[in-house]
Amino acid sequence: MAFWEMVFYLVAMVAYALAGGGFIYSFVFKNPRVVSKLTLLVAFGFLAQTIAIVARFNATGHLPWSGHYEYTLMGGWFIIAGTLFVGWQNKQLQGLAVGTVPLVLIMLGYGYMQNPALTPMAASLKTVWLYIHVYFAWLSFGAYSLAMAAGVLFLLKQKSEAQEVPNPTYDRFPSLGRLDELIFRYVVFGFITDTIMISAGAIWAKDLWGSYWAWDPVETWSLISWLTYGITIHLRVTFGWREKKLAWLAIAALSTVIICFFGVNLVVNTSLHVFQVR
Amino acid sequence: MLNKLIKYLSSLRFTILLICLLAMIFAVGLWIPQQRLLKTIYLQWQKNAPGLVAFLDALGLTTIYTSPITITLWLLFFLNLSLVLWQRWPIIKSRITLSDAKIADPVTVGGYPFRSSYPLPGDLDSEKIIGLLRKNRYTILGDASGFYGVKNRMAPVAFMLFHLSFFLILLGGVVSVYTEFVGYLDLAQGESFQGELSRYNASPQPKMPEIGSPPSASFTVKSIVPRVVHNTPTGISVLLVDSQGQKHDVDINRPYSTEHTSFVFKHLGVSPLFVLKDASGKETGGAYIKLDVLQRKPDRFVLGPFSYTATFYPDYVLEGGKRATRSMEFNNPVFFIAVEQAGKKIAEGLVPKNGALEFAGYRLEMRDMPFWVRFYVVKQRGLSILYAGFAIATIGVIWRLLFYRREIVGAVREQDGARCLVVAGRSEYYKSLAEDEFTKLFKDISGNG
Numbered sequence: 265m266a267f268w269e270m271v272f273y274l275v276a277m278v279a280y281a282l283a284g285g286g287f288i289y290s291f292v293f294k295n296p297r298v299v300s301k302l303t304l305l306v307a308f309g310f311l312a313q314t315i316a317i318v319a320r321f322n323a324t325g326h327l328p329w330s331g332h333y334e335y336t337l338m339g340g341w342f343i344i345a346g347t348l349f350v351g352w353q354n355k356q357l358q359g360l361a362v363g364t365v366p367l368v369l370i371m372l373g374y375g376y377m378q379n380p381a382l383t384p385m386a387a388s389l390k391t392v393w394l395y396i397h398v399y400f401a402w403l404s405f406g407a408y409s410l411a412m413a414a415g416v417l418f419l420l421k422q423k424s425e426a427q428e429v430p431n432p433t434y435d436r437f438p439s440l441g442r443l444d445e446l447i448f449r450y451v452v453f454g455f456i457t458d459t460i461m462i463s464a465g466a467i468w469a470k471d472l473w474g475s476y477w478a479w480d481p482v483e484t485w486s487l488i489s490w491l492t493y494g495i496t497i498h499l500r501v502t503f504g505w506r507e508k509k510l511a512w513l514a515i516a517a518l519s520t521v522i523i524c525f526f527g528v529n530l531v532v533n534t535s536l537h538v539f540q541v542r
Numbered sequence: 543m544l545n546k547l548i549k550y551l552s553s554l555r556f557t558i559l560l561i562c563l564l565a566m567i568f569a570v571g572l573w574i575p576q577q578r579l580l581k582t583i584y585l586q587w588q589k590n591a592p593g594l595v596a597f598l599d600a601l602g603l604t605t606i607y608t609s610p611i612t613i614t615l616w617l618l619f620f621l622n623l624s625l626v627l628w629q630r631w632p633i634i635k636s637r638i639t640l641s642d643a644k645i646a647d648p649v650t651v652g653g654y655p656f657r658s659s660y661p662l663p664g665d666l667d668s669e670k671i672i673g674l675l676r677k678n679r680y681t682i683l684g685d686a687s688g689f690y691g692v693k694n695r696m697a698p699v700a701f702m703l704f705h706l707s708f709f710l711i712l713l714g715g716v717v718s719v720y721t722e723f724v725g726y727l728d729l730a731q732g733e734s735f736q737g738e739l740s741r742y743n744a745s746p747q748p749k750m751p752e753i754g755s756p757p758s759a760s761f762t763v764k765s766i767v768p769r770v771v772h773n774t775p776t777g778i779s780v781l782l783v784d785s786q787g788q789k790h791d792v793d794i795n796r797p798y799s800t801e802h803t804s805f806v807f808k809h810l811g812v813s814p815l816f817v818l819k820d821a822s823g824k825e826t827g828g829a830y831i832k833l834d835v836l837q838r839k840p841d842r843f844v845l846g847p848f849s850y851t852a853t854f855y856p857d858y859v860l861e862g863g864k865r866a867t868r869s870m871e872f873n874n875p876v877f878f879i880a881v882e883q884a885g886k887k888i889a890e891g892l893v894p895k896n897g898a899l900e901f902a903g904y905r906l907e908m909r910d911m912p913f914w915v916r917f918y919v920v921k922q923r924g925l926s927i928l929y930a931g932f933a934i935a936t937i938g939v940i941w942r943l944l945f946y947r948r949e950i951v952g953a954v955r956e957q958d959g960a961r962c963l964v965v966a967g968r969s970e971y972y973k974s975l976a977e978d979e980f981t982k983l984f985k986d987i988s989g990n991g
Contacts, residue, residue: 384771387794441974452943459939463932471795474806474918479579479607481572488565495558502554
């Protein structure tokens with residue numbers, strides 16, 4: 265890790281930790297006024313994370329594309345970027361951070377424990393397909409994370425509205441109907457980028473490994489993840505799964521993506537996707 | 543009974559069941575070592591637990607991706623998909639057909655959840671409203687007295703396109719599997735290859751194609767230059783010259799591709815030129831020997847009456863009295879060689895490039911140290927079909943999910959003495975978000991924005 269990278273990485277983690285705690289406080293203690301201030305704190309953390317990425321780029325000469333640490337650094341950046349973007353477009357959606365900020369905080373903590381050593385770009389990663397494949401992978405991960413966050417928000421808001429005195433914090437957020445549609449919209453965006461990611465990966469794999477599909481653990485799990493979200497879309501469109509069912513589906517389906525990115529390499533060491541770059 | 547069966551086979555419920563079963567099978571394949579993918583681990587496992595492995599073999603769980611149950615599930619999946627597409631096509635046709643019958647009264651029409659009415663300014667021409675809707679990419683039937691509009695009318699066709707792409711991927715996949723040749727080929731700098739099957743590595747055995755012939759490429763390896771920064775391989779440049787004299791530069795991510803065949807760089811080794819001289823200085827043997835020593839493991843070879851165990855240090859250094867390498871860069875390549883005769887070690891020592899090891903009246907010289915590469919040679923057809931499938935799937939999914947249909951019916955009417963635009967609208971997938979969109983659209987059009 266470069267010195268300034270480490271400093272700003274830790275600053276980002278602290279900012280996200282404070283913001284995450286603040287969001288939980290505002291929900292539990294029914295204090296909606298702090299939400300916009302917390303969003304500013306998230307934006308500050310995002311800025312620090314961006315500087316950490318720039319510092320790493322400065323030290324290695326390439327963007328953080330590979331390895332568990334770099335995946336958490338860059339993947340987390342995309343998730344927070346998505347959260348801030350939708351919150352900026354529509355203030356009612358600032359509450360999505362209640363789901364995404366803790367997720368990114370856990371990711372960054374996990375990444376810090378992995379291999380943050382500064383390494384030159386491995387030969388296998390020097391191709392334009394890397395940018396297409398990884399960029400769309402992060403976009404889909406970001407979108408699926410937002411779908412999960414919208415799902416969490418939906419369930420919390422629905423629970424609150426069922427109570428005699430609803431929590432006023434939820435008044436700031438979109439109606440249940442809109443949250444339900446947002447979950448679907450994020451899933452759709454994630455599914456499209458996921459499709460591009462898998463197609464690009466297969467074409468790249470042909471040049472790198474000689475085979476467009478090798479049933480590699482990460483490949484296989486990404487297919488399982490794609491199928492899971494494909495089923496989610498079908499259940500919504502054809503079977504009319506909405507609201508609570510869809511929210512739970514969006515939350516549960518994210519586990520397939522997390523397993524794909526971080527879980528597979530923990531239990532299987534035969535993957536050609538060497539996230540643990542040595 | 544048959545109708546019931548066809549109805550179930552063509553249902554989405556069945557699709558979801560099949561996808562869940564396939565996903566479960568894929569997940570099982572991650573945990574059970576597969577014969578073809580993890581041969582070494584599989585063989586070790588078979589040695590340790592022969593009974594369990596035999597049982598799983600019998601169930602086809604160690605060849606799960608090609609097992610009869612998986613192939614049956616795939617066949618059922620494509621049967622289901624065919625039936626769904628067959629049934630959906632007339633519905634899609636009717637949805638994309640433009641007909642005056644779709645013009646309806648916006649107040650009484652059913653199935654349009656968005657309904658509203660907007661007062662129109664006196665100077666706004668009714669026909670201009672139709673023009674503005676067209677400008678917003680609505681296809682309009684009728685006129686201001688009653689109209690039907692649809693945006694992204696052809697979106698349902700993308701449903702067909704996306705699902706038909708699966709058949710292209712299937713076709714490309716099947717063609718590639720049946721025409722596939724796979725083999726490993728070790729070639730050192732200066733070696734030529736004329737397509738001889740005997741030159742492929744015996745282990746793993748080359749996989750011959752069911753249809754078609756093995757590769758017929760011929761070329762010479764002119765040079766091999768690896769690039770390493772500290773311990774990270776950052777590239778390799780393998781220069782090939784084919785039988786027409788054309789040069790091809792192979793690198794990681796850049797295989798040599800010719801006639802449906804790819805020569806993919808897989809592995810690097812060193813092939814030093816060792817020369818053995820006897821006490822009189824006469825050369826008794828010499829050869830470029832391909833050694834697989836770059837993974838920091840020793841390799842063995844035989845030259846003359848001796849056998850040797852060679853350990854390689856690309857950037858040799860003595861650290862605390864122990865042999866080590868500073869990095870994986872080839873800055874100071876040195877072999878540590880143990881010499882054996884009749885199974886007994888008789889000498890050991892360091893041999894740098896252009897250096898020598900003397901033992902038992904003999905002298906082992908290393909005169910040169912070029913490299914060798916292992917190519918993963920794969921010949922398969924059908925890739926263009928497969929890639930076309932990927933492209934169509936991507937286009938289909940973007941088209942279907944982003945450019946979804948919005949339909950409106952409307953009319954310009956007198957309401958409470960004022961001229962109003964009365965409309966009803968509906969959208970695929972979304973209700974609340976579509977309401978925002980319709981509200982903005984009609985407010986803009988009616989000048990109420």
